[in-house]
Amino acid sequence: MRYFISAFILAVVVSCPCFAQDVTVNRSNRTVAATITATGYADPEVGVLSLGYDAYGLTKDAAFAENVKAADAVLRALADEGVPKAGIQTQQLRVERVEPNDKWTAEQRAQRQFLASQTWEVRVPVADAQSVLDVAVRAGANELSDVTWDVKNPDALSVRATAAALDKARGLAQQIVTGLGAKLGELLYASNTTAIQRAGTVAEMVAPPPPPPPGVPQLKLFPQKVVRDATVNAIFAVE
Numbered sequence: 001m002r003y004f005i006s007a008f009i010l011a012v013v014v015s016c017p018c019f020a021q022d023v024t025v026n027r028s029n030r031t032v033a034a035t036i037t038a039t040g041y042a043d044p045e046v047g048v049l050s051l052g053y054d055a056y057g058l059t060k061d062a063a064f065a066e067n068v069k070a071a072d073a074v075l076r077a078l079a080d081e082g083v084p085k086a087g088i089q090t091q092q093l094r095v096e097r098v099e100p101n102d103k104w105t106a107e108q109r110a111q112r113q114f115l116a117s118q119t120w121e122v123r124v125p126v127a128d129a130q131s132v133l134d135v136a137v138r139a140g141a142n143e144l145s146d147v148t149w150d151v152k153n154p155d156a157l158s159v160r161a162t163a164a165a166l167d168k169a170r171g172l173a174q175q176i177v178t179g180l181g182a183k184l185g186e187l188l189y190a191s192n193t194t195a196i197q198r199a200g201t202v203a204e205m206v207a208p209p210p211p212p213p214p215g216v217p218q219l220k221l222f223p224q225k226v227v228r229d230a231t232v233n234a235i236f237a238v239e
Helices: 058-079 106-111 126-139 154-179
Strands: 001-012 031-042 046-057 087-098 114-125 143-150 185-199 224-238
Touching: 031 087, 031 185, 046 058, 046 087, 046 106, 046 126, 058 114, 058 126, 114 143, 126 143, 143 185, 143 224, 154 185, 154 224
Parallel strands: none
Antiparallel strands: 001 031, 031 224, 046 114, 046 143, 087 114, 185 224
16 A cells, blocks of 8 residues: 655744643743645555436335346346455435426336435445446446545554644644744644545546446546545644
8 A cells, every 4th residue: 555645835823722621822832833834645445336226116115126126137137247245335215206208208207206216335446346237237227426535544644744744733733833943842733634626637547447338338446545634733842
């Protein structure tokens, strides 16, 4: 696993009591505060696919039966592809009456009285994401709402980003007090927040799946870097 860390200076405040009520700022207790955001990047290890199946029917029972039948086919195909049960979670299952769509034909308006919808979150190794998606679509999945990328240990990436932000905050505080002809003291207070985001695309799969049957469209996945932002507010004593 490769990690990359970058940092961005948000703000610097000298003698500021705003980060912690326990830190008293006065002439006899000088402080320097810094707010730094560091970003950690990692190559993805896990692909998270949000798949589903929508079935329309004249009655709610008909729509539900069609959904169950199609869902069984999709789940069996995923199992045959080697996706473990632990890697599949049901996100949503609902049956509801639907309002006609202006783009439907008269026959579709007559038949589509109810909608049965079922979605799953499928977590697989990033190298298997493309083939699993292709298998699910060929088995009948007709909904793909999102694809996200993650690492096996997200906390480790957050910790690295936080450590980098704190180190940058200390370095910035050191520059400030050096310019003032003073000496940087101990860390008095620190807080941090982390955020998840995605950035950039990376190379295609090393081993592309076999071509789909004629007439079946293929969706191409491009795994993205996994990103964690950590913002640290730190207050140091000035000696």
